[in-house]
Amino acid sequence: MSFIDISSVAKTYGPVSVLENVNLSIERGEFVVFVGPSGCGKSTLLRMVSGLETITAGTISIDGEVVNNVEPAARGVSMVFQSYALYPHMTTFENVSFGLRMAHKPKVFIEESVKRVAEILRLGSLVDRRPSQLSGGQKQRVAIGRAIVREPRVFLFDEPLSNLDAELRVQMRAELTDLHRRLGTTMIYVTHDQVEAMTLADKMVVMNGGRIQQAGTPLQLYDDPDNQFVAGFVGSPKMNFLPAQIASVGPSEIRVTGVAGTGQGVLPMGGVVRQPGPVTLGIRPENMRVLPSGENSSGLVVEGLVKLVEELGSESFVHVELTDGTRIIVRAGRRAAEAQAVVRVEIIAKSALLFDIDGQRVRGAGNSL
Numbered sequence: 001m002s003f004i005d006i007s008s009v010a011k012t013y014g015p016v017s018v019l020e021n022v023n024l025s026i027e028r029g030e031f032v033v034f035v036g037p038s039g040c041g042k043s044t045l046l047r048m049v050s051g052l053e054t055i056t057a058g059t060i061s062i063d064g065e066v067v068n069n070v071e072p073a074a075r076g077v078s079m080v081f082q083s084y085a086l087y088p089h090m091t092t093f094e095n096v097s098f099g100l101r102m103a104h105k106p107k108v109f110i111e112e113s114v115k116r117v118a119e120i121l122r123l124g125s126l127v128d129r130r131p132s133q134l135s136g137g138q139k140q141r142v143a144i145g146r147a148i149v150r151e152p153r154v155f156l157f158d159e160p161l162s163n164l165d166a167e168l169r170v171q172m173r174a175e176l177t178d179l180h181r182r183l184g185t186t187m188i189y190v191t192h193d194q195v196e197a198m199t200l201a202d203k204m205v206v207m208n209g210g211r212i213q214q215a216g217t218p219l220q221l222y223d224d225p226d227n228q229f230v231a232g233f234v235g236s237p238k239m240n241f242l243p244a245q246i247a248s249v250g251p252s253e254i255r256v257t258g259v260a261g262t263g264q265g266v267l268p269m270g271g272v273v274r275q276p277g278p279v280t281l282g283i284r285p286e287n288m289r290v291l292p293s294g295e296n297s298s299g300l301v302v303e304g305l306v307k308l309v310e311e312l313g314s315e316s317f318v319h320v321e322l323t324d325g326t327r328i329i330v331r332a333g334r335r336a337a338e339a340q341a342v343v344r345v346e347i348i349a350k351s352a353l354l355f356d357i358d359g360q361r362v363r364g365a366g367n368s369l
Ligand SMILES: Nc1ncnc2c1ncn2[C@@H]1O[C@H](COP(=O)(O)OP(=O)(O)O)[C@@H](O)[C@H]1O
Pocket: 013, 016, 018, 036, 037, 038, 039, 040, 041, 042, 043, 044, 045
C-alpha cells in the first residue's frame, strides 16, 4: 500500500460531475504535481485530500488510514494557497507561530520552532515585519513557513506561485525543490503551468475534464504520452499534430500517406495493432528539420510556407503553414529559414507518434521508442 491512496474517487455537486473515477498512488516523500487546464478539478482533488471538501464516492487513505471522515485538522496535512492569507496585523513571527500559539504550545517550543523554520526559509531578518512590509516572494515564504512549522506529514500547495512575477517564480521553484529535498516530506502541488510541473515533479499527474489523463515522471509523459491531450499539453512549443492515413501495417514498420495532405513515408513502429485508416501524426518541434534548399531526403517530408520566424538567439521557432493548411512549429538553429519562403520540412520518422481519431495513442508490441 502506498503512503497516500486515492481510490475510485468521484466528486459531484448536485447533478454536476467534477471528478470521475480518480485512482492515484503517492509514495512517502514523493513530490507530486497535479497539472491541467483551469477547471479540470485539480483544486477539488487537493481539497479532498486536505479534508476541506467532502468525498462523494471512493476512498482516500493516508498512511494506511481511510481519512474520508477525518477532520482536516486531524489529517496531519498543511495547505499553502495562492493568496498567502497572512494576518495583516501580525508580524512574520506571529503569523508563523499562530497555529502553535492557538494550540497553547510552550513558549520555548514556539520560539525554537519558528527559529528553525526561519532558518530553513531564510526569514531571519524578516521576523518582526508585518505583511505590508514584505515583497510577494517574502510573503509566500512566510505562508510556507506557517505550513512547515506544524511538521505535517503532507504538504498541499494550490498554485502558490501564481501571484509572483516570472523571475521570482523561477527562483521560488528552485527553493521549493530544495525545501523538498531537505525536509523529505510528501508534497502535492497544484498548477496549471506545465513548465512548473515538469521542473518540480517526481510524479506528474496530468488532468483534464475531471479525469486523470496520465501519471508518470515528467520525461515519461513527454516521451511516451498515452493520448493526444497529454502529448499536446506537455512541452513548449507544443507537439505538432498532422492529419495522416495509415496505408499499410508491417511487422516492424507502418507506411503513412497523406501526411498534411501530401507527405508519405515509413515509421519504424514494431507490431502496431491497427488497421489502415485515418490517424493523427504527432511530432515535437525538435524532431523536425527545415531542409536546406537543394538537399534531398528519402524520409518523410512535408511542404509549406514560412509564416513567421521567432529568433531567440540560441535557436529559432519556424512557423510553417503546410499545403493542407496545418500550422506547425519547427525548432531550428538561428536563421534557419526566412518568412514567406517555401520550405520542405523533414519529419524524423523514429520520433513520430500516432494517435487514433479519438485521441488515443496507437501503440504496438514494441512502439517507436
Ligand atoms: N461548489 C461548487 N459547485 C459547483 N461546481 C463547482 C464548485 N466548486 C468547483 N466547481 C466546479 O468544479 C470544476 C473543477 O474546479 P476546480 O477543482 O477548482 O478546478 P481547477 O483547480 O483545476 O481549476 C470546475 O468546473 C468548477 O466550476
